[in-house]
Amino acid sequence: MKTEEVDFLIIGSGVAGLRAAIELAPYGGVLVVTKDKPNESSTEYAQGGIAAVMSDEDTVGIHLEDTLKAGDGLCREEAVKVLVEEGSERIKELISWGAEFDREGMKLSLTLEAAHSRRRILHARGDSTGKELERVLLKKVLSLKSVRKYPFAITMDLIIKDSECHGAYVVKDGEVIALLAKATILTTGGAGQLFSRTTNPMVATGDGMSIAFRAGALLEDMEFVQFHPTSLYSPTAPQFLLSESMRGEGAVLRNINGERFMERYHPMAELAPRDIVSRAIISEMVRTDSRHVYLDLRHMDKDFVKKRFPAIYATCLRYDVDITSDLIPVSPAAHYIMGGVKTDLDGKTSIKGLYAAGEVACTGVHGANRLASNSLLEGFVYGARAGSAARNTVISPSKSACYDPASGSIPDSEEIRRSLRKIMWEKVGIIRCANSLDEARRALRVHNHILNEDYCRRHELELKNMLTLARIIIEAADMRKGSVGAHYRSDFKDRGPNWNEHIAIDKGIIFF
Ligand SMILES: Cc1cc2nc3c(=O)[nH]c(=O)nc-3n(C[C@H](O)[C@H](O)[C@H](O)COP(=O)(O)OP(=O)(O)OC[C@H]3O[C@@H](n4cnc5c(N)ncnc54)[C@H](O)[C@@H]3O)c2cc1C
Structure with a gap:
């Protein structure tokens, strides 16, 4: 088997992986492995923005409270605390690297999103x-x-010896x-593809x-999946996200009879937390008896809408929806997973050598429900922290590795993938109960x-990973007999x- 030694191995080239790579660059050779082209990631598609305390009207205390x-x-x-305190530093650094955020005159243009009080x-x-x-x-x-990029290389498994991580096997x-490494950082992003609407x-x-x-490794909070309230609903169009900032700028939700309804569900109406808006829509x-509701921007200034949301305007127009004059059909979709591989404040996992x-x-930053636009910030702050901690790792790269994966295929794999995503959406989605979870499990x-x-x-490989993770989410959702944040049980509403x-x-707790 071909073997390569690197100092630091980073798996994934979204915001977290690239920020970690930049941090590690002065301390040795860094290899950034990614399974597609380097920019193909959730980061690339993020629309609304990145939250940080950048104005005199805001403080880290208020950002902390909102989160x-x-x-x-x-x-x-x-x-x-780490997120909000280090956030503005990471943004300033980014601007010094050439990031061009939108401005009003000389000042940064700051928008509002759900559950942000500034x-x-x-x-x-x-x-x-x-982008x-x-x-x-x-x-x-x-x-x-x-730093070297290694695109179109999918990671199969980690190389574990004596309970320490020595790198990863990739194809x-x-x-x-x-790929043998002194330290390995996982930055592979989320799992929305487990659900048919995402x-x-x-x-x-x-x-x-x-x-x-x-x-x-230990995983935590896996029952908490955030469903975004508004993705474009059309049998002929992709499930395109309609950013929360559209509601932040004044867009409202209407049911198919044209009635506004969010005021009946929450005092903050369209700007209520995402889980509340998603459940209200359902x-x-x-x-x-409809498959969607509408997002309505028709009352807003047309030129402002086109200028503020150029990519959304252009994409919707391609599917015959003019967001300045038409009602936009929308429904919720899986968007973000709050849980994941448990880490400390330096990105250390329960396995030595693995970050x-x-x-x-x-990290526990999002708890049971993520505050909008905090995830890009988390990628910057904790990507840098993981990079900084990894440079001090003392794992000596193992000299040998052996792996002999089957090259066989899975009959009906497309069909299994399709049915898994449907099951997860229908039984383990926005509203769950013991019966639905058991049906999904079986x-x-x-x-x-x-x-x-x-x-x-x-x-x-992806199908195997999706099946593994689906089972983990089902078990976690079953274990939490109550409704908290984005996890809602119709049989345990309290x-x-x-x-x-x-x-x-971890695998000691769940036996498949
Ligand atoms: C449409 C959309 C809009 C969003 N809007 C916002 C927003 O406005 N603000 C905000 O804060 N958040 C937003 N989010 C969430 C945010 O974009 C993500 O949480 C964040 O970008 C994740 O960054 P990451 O670096 O962890 O992962 P990603 O950016 O997803 O990168 C993961 C990387 O890992 C690679 N990878 C995965 N598996 C493997 C493997 N087996 N082997 C090798 N490589 C692998 C991928 O190819 C990719 O390069 C949005 C998400 C989506 C999908």
Whole structure:
């Protein structure tokens, strides 16, 4: 088997991975492995913006309060403190690297999003913030001689010896390669593809969480999945996100009879926390026997809408929806996973030599529900922290590695993937109960044999990871017998006993 030694191995090239790479560059050779082209990530598609305290009307104390409130009692306060205190420093650094955030005159233009009590969301090119961030980060990485990108290489599993992480096995051009490293950082992003309705790109199949789980790492808060209230609903269009900042700027929701309904569900109406808006939409859809509701911007200035949301305007127009004059059909979609590989404030996981940052990680920053626009910030703050901590890792790279994955395919893999995503959406989605979770568990159990095989093609590897993670989310959702944050149980509508405890899972707890 081909073996390569590097100082630092980073798996994933979104905001967290690239920021970690920049931090590590002065301390040795850094290899950034990514399973697609370098910019293909959730980061690239982020629209609304990035939250940080950048104005005199705002303070880190208020940002902290807003984040804790959204997290519904389950945030780790010390992790949130780090996020809000270090956030503005990371943004200033980014601007010094060339990030062009939108401005009003000389001042940064700050917008409002749900559950933020101050305007603190920086945005770029209107609604293409993620593209601008990836552009700047990739340019910065390109200027660093010690960082090498390794695209179209999918990570299969970690190399674990004596309970320490020594790197990872990847497949590139059909060849399995052992990448041996002093420290490995997982920055593989989220898992929205587990659900049939999602805003996430195809790469978001939860690989990092499943890989870490198989290696024996602890995962936490896996029952908390955030569903974005507004993704474009059209049988002919992709599930395109309609950013929260549209509601922040004044867009309202209407049911198919044209009635505004959010005021009936929450005093903050359209700017209530995402889980409340998503559940309100589902209730209205059921009540009016419809598959969607509408987002309405028709009362807003047309030129402002086109200028503020140029990418959304252009995309919707391509599917015959003019957002300045038409009602936009929308429905909720899986958007973000609050849980992940449990880490401390330096990105350290429960496995020595293995770090995690960004959406794959669970620092506890988001608690039971993420405050909008805090995740890009988390990628910057904790990507840098993980990089900084990893440089001091003392793992000596193992000299040998051996892996012999089957090259077989899974018959009906497309069909299994489709049915898994449907099951997760219908049974483990916005509203769950013991019966639905059990139905999901039983339906997926028939594919358990896939979990015990090794594969070396992207499609099969992703399916195996999706099946692993689906089972983990089902078990965590079943264990939490109460409704907190984004986790809503129709059979346990109250918070339930021990609601403020975190559910941690590793392979010793779940036997498939
Ligand atoms: C449509 C959309 C809009 C959003 N808008 C906002 C917003 O406005 N503000 C905000 O704060 N957040 C937003 N989010 C969330 C935010 O974008 C993500 O949480 C964040 O970008 C995650 O960054 P990351 O670096 O952790 O992962 P990602 O950016 O997703 O990067 C993951 C990387 O890992 C790679 N990878 C995955 N598996 C493997 C594997 N097995 N082997 C090798 N490589 C692998 C991927 O190819 C990719 O390069 C949005 C998300 C979406 C989908």
